[in-house]
Amino acid sequence: MQALRDFGVTGFDVDDVVELGIHNVTARYIAEMKEAGLKDVDTEELVEMRIHNVTPKFVRELREMGFSNLPVDELVELSIHHVTPRFIRAMRQRYGEHLTLNQLLDMRLPVWKKCWAAANFRLFTNRYRFWHNIPAKTCIV
Structure with a gap:
């Protein structure tokens, strides 16, 4: 609990401490994130x-x-x-240092996920194949 206070977290209760324990948010993890x-x-953010494997090394x-200062x-x-x-370094080497995080995310996301919001389509899966009814001009990547 002292690690939480040192990190600047206030107003936590027993339920918060139990949840941190369940998800293995240790005092060491909190201190390393602060560093x-x-x-x-x-x-909740911790x-x-x-849960999503955001490590101090990653940050x-x-x-x-x-x-x-990423949220x-x-x-x-x-x-x-x-x-x-590693992915960011590879993309910067290939496309230059000017890439934004949104551009890097776009490079990583599959085409059908990028088109999901733009195209009103149904995605059918059958083993390893996807069939969908996206018109050819709906999604330009």
Whole structure:
């Protein structure tokens, strides 16, 4: 509980502490996240980061690459879609240093996910194949 106070988390109760324990959010994890530069994070965000494998190393490497002060939801989104520092380095080497996080996410997401909101279609799955009724001009990638 002292680690939470040191991190700046206030107003937590026993339920919050139990949830942190269930998801293995340890004092060490909290301290390392603080060292990595995260500030003003509540217990729900700590749990969300732990569930989605946002590590202190991940946060630190992103900061070293110029992506500092990222909100927790962006860190989680990057982790979910496997936009790793290694992937970012590879894309920067290929396309240049100017890439934004949104561009990097677009490079990582499958085409059908990018088109999902833009195209009103149904996605049918059968073993390893996808059939869908997207018109050819609906999604340009």
